[in-house]
Amino acid sequence: MATKVKKKTRKAVAKRFKSSASGKILHKKPGRRHLAASKTRKQKRRLRQSVQAGGKFAKSLSLELGV
Numbered sequence: 001m002a003t004k005v006k007k008k009t010r011k012a013v014a015k016r017f018k019s020s021a022s023g024k025i026l027h028k029k030p031g032r033r034h035l036a037a038s039k040t041r042k043q044k045r046r047l048r049q050s051v052q053a054g055g056k057f058a059k060s061l062s063l064e065l066g067v
Helices: 011-016 041-047 055-065
Strands: 017-019 025-028 050-052
Touching: 011 017, 011 055, 017 055, 025 055
Parallel strands: none
Antiparallel strands: 017 025, 025 050
């Protein structure tokens, strides 16, 4: 009798992406860590928001997250 092997979570992916309650894959926008003095207020405000990953990229991420 063969047992099913559990899928391991890719820890590097789990640190950068999260799955919402409805199953969407969300991530933060890059570019907010440093060198913020040269960016406008509008740019910094938009960088605060999370973004939804889409298409085949989201499909592969959900497999790596173990969702």
